[in-house]
Amino acid sequence: SQQGEEDPQALSIQEGENATMNCSYKTSINNLQWYRQNSGRGLVHLILIRSNEREKHSGRLRVTLDTSKKSSSLLITASRAADTASYFCATVANAGGTSYGKLTFGQGTILTVHP
């Protein structure tokens, strides 16, 4: 089953604009990760934010995490046509029990950046 939902399901913007995607989840987590997927192929790891972190940056990416609201957002600044892809958030539960390190994915956001 999916951990939560991503919003919006699809986002269409012009090159140079910022893109914001949101992710909600249901259970307590160890960390939350964002992945990109081009044309239904493999996923590329973008960024990981731990449950005790509130914000993290990597290049043009900015991720926030609000554990009280069980939500996260991914901001891509100054978007490029090459950013066109599907973006997924995935949560990792706390250590212990079975399925150590298991990723639980959302449904994804399809981002289209027009040149």
Added chain:
Amino acid sequence: ETGVTQSPTHLIKTRGQQVTLRCSSQSGHNTVSWYQQALGQGPQFIFQYYREEENGRGNFPPRFSGLQFPNYSSELNVNALELDDSALYLCASSLRNLDYGYTFGSGTRLTVV
């Protein structure tokens, strides 16, 4: 440093047949996981292997089975294929450490007819 390699890239099988998908982990990674991704959906966890033993399983029937070898490469076997097994199968390798993300292969597109 090599990434994760999956083979084959595409496969067409008939309902009731059996299939084996293969995955070579990224160098230095000791944990491998398999995910099934239906069209338009997020990936679903099938199972994970660490030190050649299954270390967690998602909501998949026993006809989905796997192996991990001493060199950390892995296989996913699916018996008695059903039409709903048509999907992209993704392999991901990682260190057994929650502080790091996963490296995914490009996937195997399985079509069951």
